[in-house]
Amino acid sequence: MAFSAFATGTAQEQAPRRKSKIALILLLPGILYLALFFLVPLVSLVMTSFQQPIPNGDIGEYQTAFRWENYTDAIGLYGEHILRSFIYAILATIFALLFSYPLAYFIGVKARRWPVLQNLMLVLVIAPFFISFLLRTLAWKSILSDESVVITGLKALALMAPDAHFTGTPAAVIFGLTYNFIPFMTLPLYSTLERLDTRLLEAGGDLYARPSMTFFRVTIPLSMSGIVSGVLLTFIPAAGDYINASRDFLGGTGTAMMGNVIESNFLVTLNYPAAASLSIILMAVILVMVTVYVKRSGTEDLL
């Protein structure tokens, strides 16, 4: 969806060749802005990642250098956090996909006959955005805290050990990540499933395919572009998130993700080179994973 939006499509053909001066005037301010406040920061982040402390300097004082060891140090110290970030993000993405697909299928395919109901359900899907991301997460923290009805209830039914907690565990962090990014998964899935030609499903049945076979051989391949967009829109923010994993929200001991480490290095311990090299690692790994994933799923033209 968002990813196909930039694909150079049919619009290009109707564009006239002349008047490139006007195009330049239209493009220049925005492009300069992005260059100045998106590209330059990335370069400055790369430079920061190689800095070294000023000898006998105060905490937070660094000078330009070419210190490769910042990277090996970061991986050595925070290898566990790096791994954890990607495992949590992958699990959250899988759960969000499993949660969203049937939902998007119902709204986009089964509810076509009732446009009002379809729109109402779409509003409900984006309803979580009506309150702040942080408030949503805090609400879950309260709902699932040890004193809450849910957890005391589960314990009374002996479904949970009496001394067990939910908040503060990796499961809680993955739960929070999943919940918070579900709309990002559901909306692109909806927009491809909404265009799904149901005659193709009937054709599958006519050719004696079982419903499950039709689903895996027809429905899934046809909705692949939505799946890819949804997975990327969920995975990328989830891998860099540090709200859910924070101890003040759903996380606890041993749930810190890369975002938490980058934040505390940058804003609290003022270790800018460590924060910068971790950011670059995060971005590099995400770019590699995204490229491999997009190639594997055969949807290169989306990017």
Place this chain on the structure above:
Amino acid sequence: MTDQAGLVLARAETTEPRRPGRRQRYGLGSWLLPTYTIIALVFLLIPIAYTFVFSFNNSVKSNIVWRGFTLDKWANVCDKAEVCEAFGNSLLIGVVATVCATILGTMIAIALVRYRFRFRSAISLLLFLPMATPEVVLGAGLAAEFLSAGVQKGIVTIIIAHVMFCVSFVVVTVKARVSTLDPALEEAGRDLYGSPNQVFWRITFPLLLPGIIAAALLSFALSFDDFIITNFNSGTTSTFPKYIYISAARGIPLQDLLAAGSDERAVVVLRHVEDLSEGDTAAVLGVAVGTVKSSNARALRKLRAAPALVGVGETV
């Protein structure tokens, strides 16, 4: 390709008589899927309903157990001056950032659809990348730039950051609208001797307006709710999400309680926020393990003694 396949199959369908028993395939889905959808939508709404209901809770400290109905929280929204100040800041930032991002983004969207120029794919990539970059990286990058340029962080740096991440979303939204626009309408305007200005403001702009409004609403929502990028670039300026974050931090303002730059603060953060071992903490700070232990003990004693923290010390 899909459409062609659809046509072929549709033709096949019309020639073949409908077999009985066709409905059977939808048997299970006919009740399972709607039920699941209802449950899923209710699940998505739980935190909102909870927040709304518990805003009437007569709670003193923690807001987990129901303690009776009250309108106090609603009547005294601005009881704490910081809340409304933060809210006002967020509104101001949201409006300014939205106006700037919408203007910049709309111009780019029109250029991308209507004109041909070189470096088109490079520009598309530049617009796509900010959406594909994790927020921490965007936030830390800008903060690194401000740091090396010696810019004081405040409301202006927050606005700069917000415009940056909103522009791409505006471009996507407005571009979709521009490409559905019928060029014949503008042509008709020109045929009727409309000047380029008149054609733009009387025909193009009104037709684009729904897309522009949608883009503006989207960027306001993104700006108003942003925490991660803001946190890196706000300095001491408060915004609404930042206020929530700080209040949620169990009243442990680590940053404020222990002097900035002190070893104790660094030790507490490394040991308890990042969960490093004592050995790793010592390696990061370049001190002996014994120093880490003693700084940690000293810091925790200070933290536990702080009146706001009584009872939370054991978890730190």
